[in-house]
Amino acid sequence: MPHTEPPVIEINDLHKSFGELEVLKGVSLSAPRGQAISMIGSSGSGKSTLLRCCNLLEDSQSGEILFEGEPIRWHGTGLARRPADRAQVTRIRTNLSMVFQQFNLWSHMTILENVMEAPVTVLGRPKKDVEEAARSYLEKVGIGDKCDVYPAQLSGGQQQRAAIARALCMEPKALLFDEPTSALDPELEQEVVRVIKALAAEGRTMIIVTHDMRMAADVADHVVFLHQGKIEEEGPPEELFSNPKSERLKGFLSATVPA
Numbered sequence: 001m002p003h004t005e006p007p008v009i010e011i012n013d014l015h016k017s018f019g020e021l022e023v024l025k026g027v028s029l030s031a032p033r034g035q036a037i038s039m040i041g042s043s044g045s046g047k048s049t050l051l052r053c054c055n056l057l058e059d060s061q062s063g064e065i066l067f068e069g070e071p072i073r074w075h076g077t078g079l080a081r082r083p084a085d086r087a088q089v090t091r092i093r094t095n096l097s098m099v100f101q102q103f104n105l106w107s108h109m110t111i112l113e114n115v116m117e118a119p120v121t122v123l124g125r126p127k128k129d130v131e132e133a134a135r136s137y138l139e140k141v142g143i144g145d146k147c148d149v150y151p152a153q154l155s156g157g158q159q160q161r162a163a164i165a166r167a168l169c170m171e172p173k174a175l176l177f178d179e180p181t182s183a184l185d186p187e188l189e190q191e192v193v194r195v196i197k198a199l200a201a202e203g204r205t206m207i208i209v210t211h212d213m214r215m216a217a218d219v220a221d222h223v224v225f226l227h228q229g230k231i232e233e234e235g236p237p238e239e240l241f242s243n244p245k246s247e248r249l250k251g252f253l254s255a256t257v258p259a
């Protein structure tokens, strides 16, 4: 029998509320290894929440989350449901590196120290090996000459590329991007988009929440359109963007894609 590899991340019928507000209303999503997924949708549709549920930064009230086929174990139900096994959460979280809109670099550390911090302190990897890897990832994202400067000395685009190098240095199974270009001036956006595109071309598993429809189309193998906490439509970018089926997606695209 052929061996079918489980997806890196699989979510089945996930429900998530903040108090009375139900934000995810039964979402199922699968991120097979090597696939880049763009997640689009109006403000408030639940994109960031879904991304944060993937690496357990948010709790959820019902539904399954699996990492490489391994289900998250829960205790409690409803609003009291929490992951039951902290060690499992830590292991999964270190395998799903997140890149945030606001970069979240440590301001008191140099760029090299920022990139080295988690692999050394969280994963306990030897400093010498991590430094070598960190320098090569900084080179890869085009800021190999910025190792010894502090974040405040860099442009937003350079800081975001440093944050991507930091995520890569954890050698994760997937990268989760939460609006990676939204805080950047348009002229700096492109340098970050180029890096993300190169990562997609390498076959990295990625989920990218974005308002940038061009990036969503260029980078992804698969696009998911979220509307009010449900997946309204999904498919390959060439189909979704040129031949949207649902009226909601048509309306969303006509409001967001420049003519």
Ligand SMILES: Nc1ncnc2c1ncn2[C@@H]1O[C@H](COP(=O)(O)OP(=O)(O)OP(=O)(O)O)[C@@H](O)[C@H]1O
Residues within 6 Å of the ligand: 018, 021, 023, 041, 042, 043, 044, 045, 046, 047, 048, 049, 050
């Ligand atoms: N920590 C929280 N506490 C309460 N409500 C929250 C919290 N985080 C998000 N929400 C609410 O959940 C809904 C979905 O938010 P989310 O950030 O996931 O949407 P989004 O699609 O990513 O939006 P945007 O594109 O504006 O970032 C919104 O109504 C938001 O106000």
